[in-house]
Amino acid sequence: MDRPMGFLARTSKQAGQSRVAVVAAAVAVAATVWGATAIVGPDHRIGHEGAAGRTDDPAADGSAGSPGSPDVPRQRMPEGIAHASEGGGNTVNVTIDDGPDPRWTPRILSVLAEHDVKATFCMVGPQAAAHPDLVKQVVAGGHRLCDHTMSHDTAMDKKPVAYQKAQILDAQRQIEQAAGGGAKVEYYRAPGGAFTPDSRRIAAAAGMRPLGWNVDSKDFNKPGVAAIVNTVKAEMKNGPTVLFHDGGGDRAQTVEALDRILAWLDDQGRPTGFPVRTAP
Numbered sequence: 001m002d003r004p005m006g007f008l009a010r011t012s013k014q015a016g017q018s019r020v021a022v023v024a025a026a027v028a029v030a031a032t033v034w035g036a037t038a039i040v041g042p043d044h045r046i047g048h049e050g051a052a053g054r055t056d057d058p059a060a061d062g063s064a065g066s067p068g069s070p071d072v073p074r075q076r077m078p079e080g081i082a083h084a085s086e087g088g089g090n091t092v093n094v095t096i097d098d099g100p101d102p103r104w105t106p107r108i109l110s111v112l113a114e115h116d117v118k119a120t121f122c123m124v125g126p127q128a129a130a131h132p133d134l135v136k137q138v139v140a141g142g143h144r145l146c147d148h149t150m151s152h153d154t155a156m157d158k159k160p161v162a163y164q165k166a167q168i169l170d171a172q173r174q175i176e177q178a179a180g181g182g183a184k185v186e187y188y189r190a191p192g193g194a195f196t197p198d199s200r201r202i203a204a205a206a207g208m209r210p211l212g213w214n215v216d217s218k219d220f221n222k223p224g225v226a227a228i229v230n231t232v233k234a235e236m237k238n239g240p241t242v243l244f245h246d247g248g249g250d251r252a253q254t255v256e257a258l259d260r261i262l263a264w265l266d267d268q269g270r271p272t273g274f275p276v277r278t279a280p
Contacts (some may be wrong), residue, residue, distance in 0.1 A: 029170045077204040078278060081195060081212040082187070085240045087273035092240050092265055093120040094258075095213060097148060097189065098247030100127055100134035107255045109141055115262040116278055117272045120211070121186040122146035124188045125171030127247060132178035139183045146187035146272055147172045147208055154192030161198045168202050184275060187211040214239025217261075219254040228257035233264065241275055 013174045028135065080220055085091035094112070096119050099105045105121075112119055116147040121138050128135050138145065149156065156164055172185045188203035189211045190196075202211045215235040232242060242261075265272065 032055065040108060071202075077207055077209055079197075079200040079210060081200070081210045082275045082277070083101070083212050083214055083239050083241050084276045085273050086276050087271060090240075090270045091273040092242060092267075092270050093275045093276070094242055094244065095122060095146070095189075095211070096120070096244050096246045096264075097122045098152065098245050100125055100129075100131045100138065101247045101251070102131055102134065104246045104251040104255065105131075105134050106137070108244075108251075108258065109137060109143075111255060111259045111262065112143070113141065114259070115266065117262055118142050118144070118274065119272075120144045120146050120187060121174050122148040122187070122211070123171075124148050124247065125150045125174035126177040128171075128175040130279060132180070135175065135178040136180060138204040139179050139181070144180060144187070145175055145183065145185045146189050146211055147175060147185045147203070148189050149191055150174075152191040154194055156191065156201070157194035157196045161202075164196065164199045165202050168199060168208075170256070172206060186265060187275065189213075209275070211241075211275055212224055214243045215242040217242060217244050217254075217257065218247050219257060222250065222253050223277045225253050225256045225260070228253060229260050229264070232257075232261050 007215060018099060026208075085093050096105075096108055099108075099121060100123055105212075108119075118141075121143055123135065126149075135145070147168060148171065149166065150171045153159070153167065156167055172188075175185050176183060185208055187210070188199075188206075188208040190199055193212065196209060203210055215232055215238055217228050218231050236242075244258060245251060246254070262272075
């Protein structure tokens with residue numbers, strides 16, 4: 001039976017609308033699936049705190065082209081706490097906390113220079129601001145900078161996010177200003193290891209890799225040079241990153257123990273280097 005022309009036009013229009021609706025629904029479903037995948041971080045949690053920690057960026061190790069190139073994705077700094085060494089293998093990371101200190105940092109730098117060892121210095125913001133000459137010496141010696149917050153609050157993991165952010169970013173600014181010359185703070189270490197998902201996210205977004213440790217030399221409590229040396233030797237099996245201090249009091253034991261430990265590492269054929277910043 002013949003249909004009027006008006007009826008045929010309406011039928012064609014309705015069919016087209018149905019096809020558009022189906023396509024739109026398919027796109028919406030795909031977008032939802034992609035979004036859920038994109039916010040799953042390395043800790044396998046769904047949420048904002050994991051997003052910047054993804055390591056699937058092909059330029060994440062800095063080897064896929066120069067930063068800012070149009071064909072290279074923007075680098076993401078992982079939020080996961082770093083322990084490994086860039087050198088891999090038996091490489092050891094020497095890290096120095098709580099300075100800079102006008103008495104002990106130069107002596108630590110002297111020991112490092114004698115053994116041709118580079119270290120990572122985790123500095124407290126106001127200390128860096130008070131001793132910019134020491135920060136510049138650290139940079140000039142080929143060592144790396146690490147943010148150790150403004151006030152070394154070991155309970156900052158129980159404080160509001162705004163407080164954590166100020167502690168981290170204000171210290172980063174003070175350390176970089178003291179260093180001058182465009183030097184960058186490359187790591188963030190939470191006081192006492194008091195990391196939170198938020199503090200790791202804040203640091204990573206500011207270009208700093210969260211940095212942990214595997215070996216606590218226990219030098220902070222000044223147990224004696226021999227005790228510090230024996231602790232490090234016994235705990236080296238735990239991993240490559242070793243914690244020492246150049247601030248927080250008399251560090252004479254640390255200076256002597258570090259000298260002995262670096263000589264021992266050399267005898268063991270173990271090179272020293274820097275902690276990883278990005279994932280391969």
